Amino acid sequence: MIFEKLPGGKIPENIFRKEEHMPLIWLLVGILIGLLVSRFIFKDKPIGSLRVDQSDPDSGTYLFLEIDRGGMDDIYKKQTVRLRVKIEDYISHK
Structure with a gap:
């Protein structure tokens, strides 16, 4: 496995910490909200x-x-x- 190549063959404890991934999660949420809002703002209205x-x-x-x-x-x-x-x-x- 890939984790066997790590020093000591163990999974580091801090690799799955939620606090370190929160900025990435908030960035993705912000991008999704921005895409949805821009879709409604720039939508063509029927003439x-x-x-x-x-x-x-x-x-x-x-x-x-x-x-x-x-x-x-x-x-x-x-x-x-x-x-x-x-x-x-x-x-x-x-």
Whole structure:
């Protein structure tokens, strides 16, 4: 075993002491908290909705872009945008 190569062939007593590993544990906890917080802060917010209407079986699917107030500014500022998808059929099939 690896511990047999140590002087005396014994495991040092202080190798598993919790007090020495606490700074490393707190560092890892801080990194995880930072990653979670930054994920919510820098998450893209949707600028509008893409409405999908499949109510007319004779024609294809219709797509409508509904932009929220202030959403046009984001279209010009960003290369990619995020949309909510709403699947709504407005013509009933009775």
